[in-house]
Amino acid sequence: MIINNGKKLVGACIFGQSGGPTSVINASAYGVIRTALDADCITKVYGAAHGIKGVLNDVLYDMGKEDAYELRLLLNTPSSELGSCRYKIADPDVDDTDYKRILEIFKKYDVRYFFYNGGNDSMDTCNKISRYMEKVGYECRVMGVPKTIDNDLFGTDHCPGFGSAAKFIATSCMEISKDTNVYDTQMVTIVEIMGRHAGWLTASAALAAEFGCGSGPDLIYLPERDFDLSRFADDLMQLLKKKNNALVAVSEGLHYADGTFVSEAKTSGTDGFGHAQLGGLATRLADYVKTELGVKKVRGIELSLLQRSAAHIASAVDVDEAFNAGKAAVEAAIAGETGKMVAFRRDNSNGLYKCDTVLLNLSSVANYEKKVPQEWINDDGNNVTADFISYVLPLIQGEPDIPRENSLPRYARLKKIKATVE
Secondary structure, eight states: OOOOOOOOEEEEEEEEESSSSSSSHHHHHHHHHHHTTTTTTTEEEEEEEEHHHHHHHTTTEEESSSSSHHHHGGGGGOOOOOOOOOOOOOOOTTHHHHHHHHHHHHHTTTTEEEEEEHHHHHHHHHHHHHHHHHHHHHHOEEEEEEOOOOBTTTTOOOTTTTTHHHHHHHHHHHHHHHHTTTTSSSSEEEEEOSSSSEEEEEHHTTTHHTTTTOOOSSSSEOOTOOOOHHHHHHHHHHHHOSSSSEEEEEEEBBOOOSSOOOTTTTTTTTTTTTOOOOOOHHHHHHHHHHSSSSSSEEEEOTTHHHHHHOOGGOOOOHHHHHHHHHHHHHHHHHTOOOOOOEEEEETTTTSOOEEEEEEEHHHHHHOBBOOOOOGBTTTSSSSSSSHHHHHHGGGGOOOOOOOEETEEEOOOOOOOOBOOOO
8 A cells, every 4th residue: 555654643543433333343443443552653542432422422432451352352343342323413614513522522632543434424524524624723634444334435446344244145145045945835035135225235145146056046136226116026927937936135225216215114214314214125025926926925034234243254355354444544644644545456467356455535435325337237137247246256255263252252342441631
């Protein structure tokens, strides 16, 4: 990774986690925390409780008081160990209330480095804080650390968290497919997979058909294409003429041509950023197949939170890259970079998978979405092409060495000692 040379800046750092958890987000946390603790120019390492809300509420943990072994266990601990949030801060040019408070906390703890680990909305938060600190003349190097199972962060080849979620989805679909084909009576199983506007995770179900003895999913529908219910019915009934059992993978964000979500639960609420809380799609489609198409045995399965918390089947590649993203963010900040996000650049020039970290301007990443390329979706809009398989396969490789107690995973047990000003 090429970084700029800058003056040595001495001060404390804050690390925060934001948005939906992943099975490897704590590996990035460990990359940031361990690298920062080992840096002679970073005087204190603080973890923010529940992301930016921990900064605003002055609830910080002194990471230097944690046991080194427990910190290392973060490599294989799922979810956001420091707590997460979905808090949208205003544009600083419109309302700078939160920013004044953040600056107050930064000054109180002599914070000169801020690392924020999250997805699209988190990078927006990171970018706004970076702009504000520059505007008021407070030197603080702000870096974004990528995270999202949705794999929709703009500018990076892929995101930490995606590979492990894709591996879980592929494995689960292989297992479900085996169960679907147990009986010789007609049965349809519909699996709902996360993804509001980008279908990367749902597309990953194709790995099950590619490497699971050709057992399905038979049909895959992504939000990158408008969903047509009658076309879906035709696809399914044509399939059932050839075989008794069918497995269908659908993205939670499927929508009709007019933009409305197929999910009946789309009006159940929104998160802090105004996004619809989706769910219930598999049940809705299963009911349609049963009542309107006359298939007697139909199951709807929603993988839900299992997709982002399945550290037991994480990808070793994903764990390593998540750690390296955190480590690279600290190294870049120490070298003088600010207002950047760590991203991944793939190099397949020698026929082997190789991934390097690069830096992108936060302003070029925030609030943009990366979607599955249209050319990676088949002409019928009900499956993906071999190009997608080639893209995702390297990201699910390897099994991390997970410490265990009594044959169960041993996760980090942090003391979370609140920080004080000495």
